[in-house]
Amino acid sequence: MKPAPLAYARATDIGHALALWREAGPDARLIAGGQSLIAGLNLRLSDVPVVIDITRIESLRGIEEAGTVLRIGALTTHDDIARSALVAQHAPAMAQAAPLIAHAAIRTRGTIGGSLAYADPAAEWPAVVLALEGTIIAASSKGERRIRAEDFFLGLFETALQPFEMIVAVEIPKAAPGERHVVKELARRSGDYAMVGLVARFAGARSRLAFFGVGDTPVLAKGAMTALGSGVEAASAALDGDLDPPDDLQASGAMKRHLAKVLLKRALAEAAG
C-alpha cells in the first residue's frame, strides 16, 4: 500500500524542526530512519498530514564521551552503535543489542531516537536504556528536559514526551569496572522482533534486569534483581511475581514467562563464566 497524500518539510536544525512542527500541528510527525513510521503510513494506521524530516540535522548524530556518560545523538543509527568502539568499551549491552535489531538494511537507517520515541515494547533499545539507567534528553520550545528511562515508557507505544517535544539524545552511564552486561533474546527467526528478551547488568547491588516482549513497556524485574544474591533458582522463581506477560501472536503469556526464566539462567551462566 501507499500512504495517504501528505506534505513534507525538511528541517535544517533543531529550532527549525520545532518551529515547523508547531506550524504543522500536533498530528504532524518527525521522520528519522522512517523504518517504523513509513510502514505505519503505508498501512494507513494513522492520519499524518505532514512529515518533518530531521535527518539533515547533524547535531543529532554521533556518539561522544561526556564525563561519566556516553551521549548518543537521536539520529545515531543502530548500525553506528553496533560499530562504535566507545560503545563496546563503555556500554557493552548496547554493543550486544544492536546487531539483534531487525536486518542489516534496517539497522543502517533506523535510529535510536526513533526507536525510543516509538516505544515498541518488543524493541531492544527501550530495555537497554532501562537496564543501564539511561536518560532521554528531549527538546521543545521551552528548552531541554531530562527524563529517566524509568519514567519515560508509560504504556503501549506511549512515552512521557509532550506534544511538540523531540528526543535529541540519550545519555548512558559508562559501565563501572567489573560490571558485566549480557543481552539474550529468543526470536523465531534471525532479525524478527524477539518473543522475549533480557538486558542484564550485573553489578553487585546495582544489578538490573530489564525484560522486553513481556508487556506494554519494557519491564524491570525488581523481585528477581533483589533475589540475585540468593542464587539462580531464587531469582528465576521471583520472575513469577515480576512478569505477567499477555498472550500474543508469538506465544502464550505462560510460555513467555517460562522463556524469560530460561534467558535469565543463560545470562547468569554467561556472566559467571
Ligand SMILES: Cc1cc2nc3c(=O)[nH]c(=O)nc-3n(C[C@H](O)[C@H](O)[C@H](O)COP(=O)(O)OP(=O)(O)OC[C@H]3O[C@@H](n4cnc5c(N)ncnc54)[C@H](O)[C@@H]3O)c2cc1C
Ligand atoms: C521489518 C522490520 C523489523 C524490525 N525489527 C526490529 C527489531 O527486531 N527490534 C527493534 O528494536 N526494532 C525493529 N524494527 C524497528 C526499527 O528498529 C526502527 O528503526 C525503529 O523502531 C524506529 O526508528 P526510526 O529511526 O526508523 O524511526 P521513524 O520510523 O522515523 O519514527 C518512528 C516514530 O518515532 C518518531 N520519532 C523519530 N525520531 C524522533 C525524535 N528524535 N524525537 C521524537 N520522535 C521521533 C516518529 O515521528 C515516529 O512516530 C523493525 C522494523 C522493520 C521495518
